[in-house]
Amino acid sequence: MPLTNELRDDILASVPSLRAFAISLSGNGDRADDLVQETLLRAIANIDSFQPGSNLPAWLFTILRNLFRSDYRKRRREVEDAEGNYAKTLKSQPSQAAHLEFEEFRTALEKLPQDQREALILVGASGFSYEDAAAICGCAVGTIKSRVNRARSKLSALLYVDSAEDFGPDNTVRAVIGGNGG
Amino acid sequence: MKEVKKQGGLNAEIQSRIGHQLRAMYDDVVRQGVPDRFAELIRKLDGPEAAAAAVAGGDTDKNNGGD
Numbered sequence: 273m274p275l276t277n278e279l280r281d282d283i284l285a286s287v288p289s290l291r292a293f294a295i296s297l298s299g300n301g302d303r304a305d306d307l308v309q310e311t312l313l314r315a316i317a318n319i320d321s322f323q324p325g326s327n328l329p330a331w332l333f334t335i336l337r338n339l340f341r342s343d344y345r346k347r348r349r350e351v352e353d354a355e356g357n358y359a360k361t362l363k364s365q366p367s368q369a370a371h372l373e374f375e376e377f378r379t380a381l382e383k384l385p386q387d388q389r390e391a392l393i394l395v396g397a398s399g400f401s402y403e404d405a406a407a408i409c410g411c412a413v414g415t416i417k418s419r420v421n422r423a424r425s426k427l428s429a430l431l432y433v434d435s436a437e438d439f440g441p442d443n444t445v446r447a448v449i450g451g452n453g454g
Numbered sequence: 455m456k457e458v459k460k461q462g463g464l465n466a467e468i469q470s471r472i473g474h475q476l477r478a479m480y481d482d483v484v485r486q487g488v489p490d491r492f493a494e495l496i497r498k499l500d501g502p503e504a505a506a507a508a509v510a511g512g513d514t515d516k517n518n519g520g521d
Contacts, residue, residue: 275501287492292483305489312495316505377475396473397480428468 273324275316283315286329289398290336296393297340299382307343311336327404334408337390380430384423391419392427 273279290311294304314335315322322331381389387409394405395416402420406413499505 275499280496284488284493284496287488288484288486291486291489292480295483296480305491308492309495310509312492313499313505313509316496316499317502317509319502319505374475374479378479381476381479392476393480397476424469424472427472428465431472432468 273319273322275319279319279328282328283312283332286332287312289329290332293333293393293398294336294340296381296397297337297386297390299378303343307336307340310339314339330400330404330408333394333398333400334410337408341386376431380427383430384426388419388423388426391416392423395420396424 287308290308291304294307294311295301298304298307311332315332322328381392384392390409391405394400394408395402400408402413402416406416409416499508
């Protein structure tokens with residue numbers, strides 16, 4: 273569809289969540305904003321292929337996610353410099369204790385395999401349905417569900433429990449999915 | 455042995471903390487709104503051609519002759 277002013281506004285309205293997604297994926301504010309910029313350029317360059325009435329945020333997230341993955345492959349070896357970068361992107365510094373807990377969480381999140389991390393963020397933070405998340409990642413809905421489940425089990429193992437094997441992932445999953453009517 | 459707690463309550467509590475932290479991290483960024491550079495970028499672009507030119511200009515290995 274043509275680039276109407278309304279569409280511009282809708283694209284702009286997606287920028288905050290695109291940035292949050294990009295930062296959660298890359299752990300690096302500067303790189304995240306480059307990723308968002310390139311996403312916007314590509315979206316507008318290909319705006320003719322956007323179907324009016326379809327899910328614009330999901331379309332934009334798909335572009336960003338694909339860019340991140342090709343970028344990530346290129347830069348794989350220099351990825352480990354993220355320490356402290358994320359905190360810099362925050363406007364207000366959290367309190368000391370909250371900051372520590374936050375850092376711990378961020379570090380644990382970065383330890384997840386990429387597939388699991390993106391699935392967890394899309395469903396657990398961006399608020400996409402499993403169906404939309406599957407479309408964004410180009411995989412089956414069941415695959416997204418199992419990635420989210422594994423991500424949550426692994427995070428709880430890393431953060432809160434010394435022996436996560438004691439409870440099966442199925443239990444963990446059920447508790448989590450229950451709240452998410454997707 | 456602490457198997458009793460692990461089965462139900464603790465598990466759900468941990469999962470809710472994870473969900474909370476995940477959203478807190480994400481929403482922190484969302485609340486920053488739209489940085490000026492992106493508002494300007496979108497305002498400046500007349501249409502697909504301008505955006506395609508900007509993509510091609512920023513990264514020389516892209517194919518810009520497509521459709």
